[in-house]
Amino acid sequence: MTTIKSNKTYTVFVKKMLICVMSIGVLLCLGSCNEKSQDKEKEDFDIVLLKKNNELQLSGEYEKLIELNVEYLKKAAKMEYKEGKALCYLNIAEINISTENYEKAFFLLEKAGDNLKDSESGYHKAVLYDDYSQYYSYLNLVDKAITYNNKAFSYIKTAKESALTKKLIPRLYLTRGIFFATKGWFGTSLKCIMKGNELENSVYSNCMVAQYYLIRNQLDSAKVYMTKTNEMVQHQKASDVESFWVYCAMGYYYSAIDNNSEAEKAFQKALEINVKTRRTYSSKVNVVYKALAELYKKKNDGGKAYYYLKKYMEEENRMASARLTAMNASTENFISEMKPESDWHKSDLPLTIALSITVLTISGIYVKKTIETQRLKKRTLKEETEELKSHVKIKMLKEVTELAKKNDSAFLMKFKELYPEFISTLLKINPDLENSELAFCAMLKLHFSSKEIADYTFVQHRSVQQKKYRIRKRLHIPGEEDIYDFFDRISN
Structure with missing residues (x-):
């Protein structure tokens, strides 16, 4: 009997243990699912926010952009999602940076940093330091910009791979390449820009490669990437901002190869985009x-x-x-x-x-x-x-x-364009001056010597001296005043 009771007790104990283990397992599973659900919710928050923010930023609708981030800031607060709040601050900081509102931009960067102080998200910290690097770049503090770009890279390496990290990494390379070019480190600059273009291969990234070669005056290489960029603009859906900068780059390229007519066309296309959009970004x-x-x-x-x-x-x-x-x-x-x-x-x-x-x-x-x-x-x-x-x-x-x-008949007309008040001033002194006399005065204004005037007008030197004497009388020039000084004083 004792043995039977012991077996029953043991069986009950085992059943209770199994139920307990299963309950813990279910709770762990539910907790894991809930954690995954929260992670998915946060990821969706970031993706949707950044997509909408980017669209408004490219369109230049900054008021709507700020309204969007206010809305999402409230959502993030309710979710107790500090990284989401930081992202909202960073979005508004970016727009303040691009519009040179540096004091407010710095304040917002600091607020984002406060929210990310204890964060383990490599992606969000990479975005923070990328924005800091852009901020210092706008202030022409390139060394500081490079320092923060390095920090952004160190954090993006710790982030789990996602659509957002894949988008950020090439931009970090392109930004680094621009910073290095500014410092004159052209070898490493090209490597970074090429790496960014390899990862992104967009209108923007190809345009950056072309810009690099333009800066280096390597026009054949610039042509390759300008052609590719132009084709991408024609066949892909490029934003107005991207197209604007592409046409700017094309204008600089054609200007560099002295194709002034094509340069003019490219710059005028950029102006057309500006007229079309009237947005702040295109208003550059x-x-x-x-x-x-x-x-x-x-x-x-x-x-x-x-x-x-x-x-x-x-x-x-x-x-x-x-x-x-x-x-x-x-x-x-x-x-x-x-x-x-x-x-x-x-x-x-x-x-x-x-x-x-x-x-x-x-x-x-x-x-x-x-x-x-x-x-x-x-x-x-x-x-x-x-x-x-x-x-x-x-x-x-x-x-x-x-x-x-050349004693060209167009001389007096062109002279009037150069000195529009000169002739009218002479005519106020003496309204009866003839065109031949006005032309003679114009030559004196240009400081031609008597010999030069004689040679150019095919007359004798003595005739020029006689004309000078006659002009003195008709314009009431005192005998003791140098005739060239008189004409120098006449309004230009």
């Missing part, structure tokens, strides 16, 4: 205006060169003002929509206060910096304008001088 049209000014200067078309130089500086000023207004307004909206702790998460309460204080503090600094930047740009415009005017005037002076030497 200032680089096109600058390139066209240089192109027409090279073609000795001073009028168009001056026109596009003015357009370049007007666009610079307009963009700076528009960026400041739009980004301040959008970021203010972003701040105001951030609800306190009751609707969000306790750790977010100080964020609203911190953002408000920061905006009040840095807006004054940013405005001051913008004003200083505009002053510098205006000074640069003045210098470039004077240089361009000088270049145009020298070219026209040479042309007018050649016409005078």
Whole structure:
């Protein structure tokens, strides 16, 4: 009996142990499934957010982009998904970087970093340091940019392979290549850009390779990648922003090989995209205006060169003002929509206060910096304008001088273009001056000697002296005043 009871007790014990083990197994399985479900939810969060964010960024719809990230910031807070929150901050930081709103960009980068402090996600930390590298690149702190690019690479190596990591890795290579080129490390730069292009093989990556070869003045290699990039634009669905930069690169390429007509066409296509989109990214049209000014200067078309130089500086000023207004307004909206702790998460309460204080503090600094930047740009415009005017005037002076030497009938007409007020000033002194006399005065204005005037107009030297005497009387030039000094004082 004792043995039977013992067996029954043992059997009950085994059954209970089996039930216990099975229960633990079920709980572990449920926990694992729940963890996988949460991981899938977070991954979907990232993919959808980045896809929508990228579309709005390429279209230049920055207000909608900020609204999107506010919405997803709230979702991430409810999910207690700190990496998701960091991604929202980084998205808004990126747009502030690209629009030169550096103080706000840095603040948002720091907020993202705070959320990723204890994170084990290699991908999100790689994105953070990639954005830091872009930030320092815009500030021309290339060494710091390279340091943060290295950090991004070290973290992306720890991330599990996914569609997002596959997209980020080639961009890290391309960015590194650009940084190295800036430093003059062209060998390693090319390796990085080629590696990025091999992994991505997009319109953008091929355009970057072409740009590298253009910088290195290796025009045959540049042509290969420009051709490939152009074909991709024609046959694939490229964004307006990608097409804009491709046409810019094509313009630079054709300009480099002195095919000015094709360069002009490419730059004009870039302008057409700008007119079509009127977006902030495409409004980097200032680089096109600058390139066209240089192109027409090279073609000795001073009028168009001056026109596009003015357009370049007007666009610079307009963009700076528009960026400041739009980004301040959008970021203010972003701040105001951030609800306190009751609707969000306790750790977010100080964020609203911190953002408000920061905006009040840095807006004054940013405005001051913008004003200083505009002053510098205006000074640069003045210098470039004077240089361009000088270049145009020298070219026209040479042309007018050649016409005078040939005794060409077009001389006086071209001279009027060079010195538009000169003839009218003489006619105010004496309205009865004849064209032959005006032409003679024009030659004196150009400082031709009596002998040169005699040679070019096929008259004797004595006849030139007699004409000088007659001009003195008709223009009331005092006998003691040098005739050349008189004409030098006449309005240009």
